[in-house]
Amino acid sequence: MSDTQGDGPLSNQTATVETEPVVIGYCVHCRTKRQMQNAIQVCNRRGRYDLKGYCAVCGKAMYRLGGWEAVAAAARRNTER
Numbered sequence: 001m002s003d004t005q006g007d008g009p010l011s012n013q014t015a016t017v018e019t020e021p022v023v024i025g026y027c028v029h030c031r032t033k034r035q036m037q038n039a040i041q042v043c044n045r046r047g048r049y050d051l052k053g054y055c056a057v058c059g060k061a062m063y064r065l066g067g068w069e070a071v072a073a074a075a076r077r078n079t080e081r
């Protein structure tokens with residue numbers, strides 16, 4: 001009978017799932033930072049999340065340490081003042 005579901009600040013987002021955040025990763029082929037396309041989150045051996053995708057410029061596979069949370073955290077840091 002106890003309803004204690006009042007601590008969800010993240011449940012405030014609606015209909016913003018389709019716009020994928022821009023993922024910037026280091027492309028070893030371009031030897032610089034590039035935008036990552038088709039980024040998917042994968043689990044590495046340490047139990048952490050990484051992102052796998054393809055370079056928007058050369059199309060080669062690229063990798064980014066940290067999952068979507070790291071990307072969101074970085075984006076949040078950029079937009080904060």
Ligand SMILES: [Zn+2]
Nearest residue numbers: 027030055058
């Ligand atoms: Zn590249």
